[in-house]
Amino acid sequence: MDFRLTKLQLGWQEEVRAFLRNECSPELKAELRQTGYNEVGPLLAAFHKKMRAKNWFGINWPKEYGGLEKNVIEQYIFLEEFRGAGIPVSMVGATIIGPTIIRVGTDENKRMWLGPITSGEAEWCLGYSEPDAGTDLASLSTRAELVGDQWVINGVKTWISEAHNATHMWTAVRTDPAAAKHKGISVIAVPMNAPGVTTRPIWTWGDRRVNEVLLEDVYVPRNFLIGEVNKGWNYITGALDFERMLMGNISDMRQLFDDLVQLCNRMLLDGEVLAKRPAVRMKIAELAMELEVARLFGWRAASLLDAGQVLSAEASMMKVYVTELRAKVSDWGTQVLDLYGQLNTDDPMAPLFGELTFRCRYTPFLRFGGGTNEVQRDIIAQRGLGLPRPKERRE
Amino acid sequence: MNVDFTEEQRLVQLTIRGLMKRHLPISLVRELQQPHTSGHAEGLWDQLAADGWLGLAIPEEYGGSGATFVDLGILYEESGRALVPTTLYSTTHAALLFTALGTEAQRRDYLRRIAAGEAISTVAYAEPGVIHNSACFATRATRIGDRWVLSGQKAFVLNAHLADPLLVVACTETDGRDGLTVFLIPRAAPGVTIQPHSTSAGDRQSVVRFDGVHVGAEAVLGGEAAVGRAKAAITLATRQATALQCAEMTGGMQQILEMTLQYVSERDQFGRPIGSFQAVHHHAANMATAVDGARLIAYYSLWLLANGAPAEAETAMAKAWASDAYISVSLMAHQLWGGMGYALESDLYLWSNRAKATELSFGTRDHHLQNLARLVLDTAS
Numbered sequence: 001m002d003f004r005l006t007k008l009q010l011g012w013q014e015e016v017r018a019f020l021r022n023e024c025s026p027e028l029k030a031e032l033r034q035t036g037y038n039e040v041g042p043l044l045a046a047f048h049k050k051m052r053a054k055n056w057f058g059i060n061w062p063k064e065y066g067g068l069e070k071n072v073i074e075q076y077i078f079l080e081e082f083r084g085a086g087i088p089v090s091m092v093g094a095t096i097i098g099p100t101i102i103r104v105g106t107d108e109n110k111r112m113w114l115g116p117i118t119s120g121e122a123e124w125c126l127g128y129s130e131p132d133a134g135t136d137l138a139s140l141s142t143r144a145e146l147v148g149d150q151w152v153i154n155g156v157k158t159w160i161s162e163a164h165n166a167t168h169m170w171t172a173v174r175t176d177p178a179a180a181k182h183k184g185i186s187v188i189a190v191p192m193n194a195p196g197v198t199t200r201p202i203w204t205w206g207d208r209r210v211n212e213v214l215l216e217d218v219y220v221p222r223n224f225l226i227g228e229v230n231k232g233w234n235y236i237t238g239a240l241d242f243e244r245m246l247m248g249n250i251s252d253m254r255q256l257f258d259d260l261v262q263l264c265n266r267m268l269l270d271g272e273v274l275a276k277r278p279a280v281r282m283k284i285a286e287l288a289m290e291l292e293v294a295r296l297f298g299w300r301a302a303s304l305l306d307a308g309q310v311l312s313a314e315a316s317m318m319k320v321y322v323t324e325l326r327a328k329v330s331d332w333g334t335q336v337l338d339l340y341g342q343l344n345t346d347d348p349m350a351p352l353f354g355e356l357t358f359r360c361r362y363t364p365f366l367r368f369g370g371g372t373n374e375v376q377r378d379i380i381a382q383r384g385l386g387l388p389r390p391k392e393r394r395e
Numbered sequence: 396m397n398v399d400f401t402e403e404q405r406l407v408q409l410t411i412r413g414l415m416k417r418h419l420p421i422s423l424v425r426e427l428q429q430p431h432t433s434g435h436a437e438g439l440w441d442q443l444a445a446d447g448w449l450g451l452a453i454p455e456e457y458g459g460s461g462a463t464f465v466d467l468g469i470l471y472e473e474s475g476r477a478l479v480p481t482t483l484y485s486t487t488h489a490a491l492l493f494t495a496l497g498t499e500a501q502r503r504d505y506l507r508r509i510a511a512g513e514a515i516s517t518v519a520y521a522e523p524g525v526i527h528n529s530a531c532f533a534t535r536a537t538r539i540g541d542r543w544v545l546s547g548q549k550a551f552v553l554n555a556h557l558a559d560p561l562l563v564v565a566c567t568e569t570d571g572r573d574g575l576t577v578f579l580i581p582r583a584a585p586g587v588t589i590q591p592h593s594t595s596a597g598d599r600q601s602v603v604r605f606d607g608v609h610v611g612a613e614a615v616l617g618g619e620a621a622v623g624r625a626k627a628a629i630t631l632a633t634r635q636a637t638a639l640q641c642a643e644m645t646g647g648m649q650q651i652l653e654m655t656l657q658y659v660s661e662r663d664q665f666g667r668p669i670g671s672f673q674a675v676h677h678h679a680a681n682m683a684t685a686v687d688g689a690r691l692i693a694y695y696s697l698w699l700l701a702n703g704a705p706a707e708a709e710t711a712m713a714k715a716w717a718s719d720a721y722i723s724v725s726l727m728a729h730q731l732w733g734g735m736g737y738a739l740e741s742d743l744y745l746w747s748n749r750a751k752a753t754e755l756s757f758g759t760r761d762h763h764l765q766n767l768a769r770l771v772l773d774t775a776s
Contacts, residue, residue, distance in 0.1 A: 001401065002396065003698055073396050264772060282765070282768065284768055288771045293691060377680035380683060381675075381676035
């Protein structure tokens, strides 16, 4: 047991921090707040360009594909620092699609898609959920049929983040309707500008734009299939490690919490600085404790992955704990601020740029996104604790 | 970064677990709760001494093995699982205070005896009406020539009925010092009276009265230089003992969790194991999260202490978390076991009682959260 980072890892951490100190300007943060993280503004685009120059879109990729070949701990360090600085790091192409293509893609897949990911030419979104296939993703019904040298795709994808910014959708489709439901799924790259693709916004409580993507007789070249046909389920579930680390990291909330602590020491309400209120003190202490435990859950996951273990129950536990804690920090944070806790980002009197208020509405989606917390708890109980599965299932 | 145990630590864990299984059956735990017994498991104690576990954190030059707080944490975690009698904890607490404050001669003498299993000891800190704030202590020691006279009362003294010596924290003249001094008091010294408490967990705590107890200068822990200057050492040893207790609590709740998983997997209702119901899955998942969180923060704090860090905030977090977790895990276990766990013959109550005792000892959740608030808010600039 050793919670220390190695010299090399500390050096990497410092490199990331130095970059963020230089490049993460107040103007960039203001732009992010202004776009509500929904659009890529000019400053974020310039920031991404500088990241690209450092090969930071391929941190965990092998060197032969232009990556930095960083290990899990180093990826986690990167994630911690970026999140802590308030920079969104979904980077689907770099963290999910690129690594999956490297792992299972054909040579042609690699030639076609890896370069555009690192260069930024291709921006990806994940096309998984459908109106009738959410948590039960394997029930998806979007159909892809091979007609000559082309796939013809029909179906509806929904809740798709970033579809409006993406050039391509990593699309889960059914290629063998006769096979068992996990065994007839494939992944196909669908260009968002292909005829028959329609993207419609769905605006959410958290100000976040997601999308419905209609696929109507969309023709895609045969070699846009990723890896082998009908192996898609394994590709989708095999890429979850990083996604789970993403969901389990909470350094942005910790940063926000640290800002709240500072604020409590200067903000006066009813003639008293907030930090003197006994109820505020207990809330702050409890959150400090829970955030520290969240940090340890994150490091445990990274350290287990680094040791070559496969995460299952540990990742689900972290996902449940961290997503529920996010909601708690936001809720309690706004309670600490009393009436100020309701002020939006664009209100000049909003403390902490209205971030806590925004997150009260934003964080609830994480409790069901990425696998609902009910299913995650079942995974903990069944895979982690060995409890019996429910016997009866209605097909 | 490796948040897991090393191979060697795993081996330590398995070895201790095996030893506990052989020398501390649950029937013995139950029996030692009976008031007519000493509450101390002599056979286990001798075995722990013979195998070197009592000297785990005692430096090699004093007959121990000089292991780290993480290793000692493993001993505590396994002890918490097996419900080892509290003499292990009170004696270790005393050993930590000897290490932090004792003179060379005192360490050589007492630490060697503790490692060899020849001494049971305890730290007498709280008083009737005073749990934490030493400024309110009424137990005083007065110097008369080169001797000391001690008067006052200590309460909640763990294993006072077996401890020899008792390490008694008393107020002495301040003259600019913090005013706390630790005295080594033989249990049989004239003027010492022990009145047992009756506690919920059936563990042995007592009120100890000191009526003009006379001791020589050699009874001052740390010698003349430490007179009126013991506060920092007491604080350190108590923090170390607190972090260790969090590991013990982790072991207790882990055991409850495992027994509960087994119970719900075997107990059938409505024609299926109750452990196959989703509601039960979710309770079990929450219990496991509470236990894993407790383990992570407890060992993080022990690891920091092992590396010489103060770990003040982390230990407060560990104890606040563990206090809540042990209680809620035990209550949920009772809910899931139903009447079966409520019946004494299930033995579940033995852990539930320990959950309450440890929740209250070394500071409640609120006590530690208040300390944490001070550390987080009042040091933020």
